[in-house]
Amino acid sequence: MSRFRQPSILPGFGLTLGFTTFFLSAIVLIPLAALIIKGSSPSLAELKEILLDPRAIASYRLSFGAALLAAVVNAIFGFIVAWTLVRYEFPGRRLVDALIDLPFALPTAVSGIALTAVFAPNGWLGLKLASFGVQVAYTWIGVVVALILIGLPFVVRSVQPALVEVQRDLEDAAETLGASPWQIFRRIILPAVLPAVLTGFTLAFARGIGEYGSVVFISGNLPMKTEITPLLIVIKLEQFEYQAAAALGLAMLVMSFIMLFAINLVQAWGRRRHVAAGR
Amino acid sequence: MAGAAHIVEERRRVPKRVRAARIALILVAVGFLGLLLIAPLAMILIQALEKGFGVFVGSFADPDTKAAIKLTLLTAAIVVPVNTVFGICAAWAIAKFEFKGKSLLITLIDLPFAISPVIAGLVFVLLFGAHGWFGAWLQERDISIIFALPGIIIATLLVTFPYVARELIPLMQQQGSDEEEAAITLGAGAWTTFLRVTLPKIRWALLYGIILCNARAMGEFGAVSVVSGHIRGLTTTMPLHVEILYNEYDFVGAFAVASLLALLAILTLVIKTFVEWQSARRTA
Numbered sequence: 107m108s109r110f111r112q113p114s115i116l117p118g119f120g121l122t123l124g125f126t127t128f129f130l131s132a133i134v135l136i137p138l139a140a141l142i143i144k145g146s147s148p149s150l151a152e153l154k155e156i157l158l159d160p161r162a163i164a165s166y167r168l169s170f171g172a173a174l175l176a177a178v179v180n181a182i183f184g185f186i187v188a189w190t191l192v193r194y195e196f197p198g199r200r201l202v203d204a205l206i207d208l209p210f211a212l213p214t215a216v217s218g219i220a221l222t223a224v225f226a227p228n229g230w231l232g233l234k235l236a237s238f239g240v241q242v243a244y245t246w247i248g249v250v251v252a253l254i255l256i257g258l259p260f261v262v263r264s265v266q267p268a269l270v271e272v273q274r275d276l277e278d279a280a281e282t283l284g285a286s287p288w289q290i291f292r293r294i295i296l297p298a299v300l301p302a303v304l305t306g307f308t309l310a311f312a313r314g315i316g317e318y319g320s321v322v323f324i325s326g327n328l329p330m331k332t333e334i335t336p337l338l339i340v341i342k343l344e345q346f347e348y349q350a351a352a353a354l355g356l357a358m359l360v361m362s363f364i365m366l367f368a369i370n371l372v373q374a375w376g377r378r379r380h381v382a383a384g385r
Numbered sequence: 386m387a388g389a390a391h392i393v394e395e396r397r398r399v400p401k402r403v404r405a406a407r408i409a410l411i412l413v414a415v416g417f418l419g420l421l422l423i424a425p426l427a428m429i430l431i432q433a434l435e436k437g438f439g440v441f442v443g444s445f446a447d448p449d450t451k452a453a454i455k456l457t458l459l460t461a462a463i464v465v466p467v468n469t470v471f472g473i474c475a476a477w478a479i480a481k482f483e484f485k486g487k488s489l490l491i492t493l494i495d496l497p498f499a500i501s502p503v504i505a506g507l508v509f510v511l512l513f514g515a516h517g518w519f520g521a522w523l524q525e526r527d528i529s530i531i532f533a534l535p536g537i538i539i540a541t542l543l544v545t546f547p548y549v550a551r552e553l554i555p556l557m558q559q560q561g562s563d564e565e566e567a568a569i570t571l572g573a574g575a576w577t578t579f580l581r582v583t584l585p586k587i588r589w590a591l592l593y594g595i596i597l598c599n600a601r602a603m604g605e606f607g608a609v610s611v612v613s614g615h616i617r618g619l620t621t622t623m624p625l626h627v628e629i630l631y632n633e634y635d636f637v638g639a640f641a642v643a644s645l646l647a648l649l650a651i652l653t654l655v656i657k658t659f660v661e662w663q664s665a666r667r668t669a
Contacts (some may be wrong), residue, residue, distance in 0.1 A: 110484055110485055111482055112483040114562070114566075115566055115570065117575035118478075118575055119482050122475070126474050126490070126494075130493055134497060137511075144511045183413075186414050186417070187418065194411055204658045205654070207654055208426070211604075211650035211653040211657075212647060212650040213623075213624045214607070214624075215627050216624070216646045216647055219639060220428045223428045230428070254421060287403065318606065339503050348511065348517075359500060362501070
């Protein structure tokens, strides 16, 4: 047996690892390699023209800005939701808990048209908001709302287990010693759950940058105004500009890798803190 | 997930101010979820039934709608078993053996979660599209992948790739291989060991992975939209058909198909909750 793997009496190593790497290569790695090769094939001047086109830059601004804003909103409200679900007992809690995963389970196109119907100028909420002069659907705010919906479960599901692990006796001790609720939150709860909040935030942010289905219905898709980067890629493809689509796609892929790396860093940092805290 | 591990506030004397804060937080949380989750969900049903139950049911008689439902079921029927077999193989190799490059392999399996669905479609257009790498070769042989069923299937395979594997890998790593080793030592065959020893231990996680994979396979929009070509009645899955009807201002039709997909989502959540309850009961 080679030193590639440690000996084991269990069967099936060659078969399962062989199939896994074959299938991974065929479905994921080779197609992504095609994108990397095609996306980096134009000359530097051509790449600059594609990637720094004002319409492309406007789409980055919207995609990143909206994803960032939505992730911030989710970090705050997702924490509140996770908190109430973990700490409080109220009627319908289990139902609410089960519903959190709805954005994972609901097809994005369905959440897209449903949100549009709610927030359109003649929709339930759209009508009320219009009287305050706020228009959500077909503006950048609509993009943010769609991304909040899509990102919510990431934050809640990251924070819940961390909140369960917070040591309640520490809180009780602090309370006995005269700490205010704010001090307890700031000094005991927040440090313990911060890595989880950050992980959820980054996951929601990463998902928001690439999101397509739920956004295209509510955004209105006006070039330079409410056009997200994934939509721009689709438009380039429809115009048979494969080169431009691939270059934009590669730029997004690089961004996703950076995010993935950031998530790993945050999680490693969280684990180190966990160990340092002696738990 | 966290479902089982809730700590419920024990009953003790709570100061009035704290109780008020508690009620306020619950209201904020429920209000936020109501706006974001319940309102859109209710909207689907209201819009679908806007012109009465008859029109709602009638919209399913449209042959294009029927074709879209069939195509979605066919896609899921191919994609879900393939990715289930892959997930089991990947989990077996990763959890039962120690080898070099394992953590890289795990990262690569998770990769499809990190890429935009549009890119998941784009890569196959670059490979198999008319101007793609194999485009000319495929055209000579009269094989169409893009704008046809094979394209829809491979794009769906890519976006649902990690679902089963990532449910099984951590569980099987945590369970270890003592019981399997005992079975093999006692003379059980590989297949018997898997069916009799491993499968019963992982069945709930496996089911969980399969239903999540299925929900995504049936509901995928972005990746499939890029490779499908939107040929009515031929290459439109249910989510794409929703888009077509919606853009044609056939709101009742669009929301009727959407309500089927929403039903699927709710069913997925119900099974998921049941599975979590089952596995929590086992560990309790």
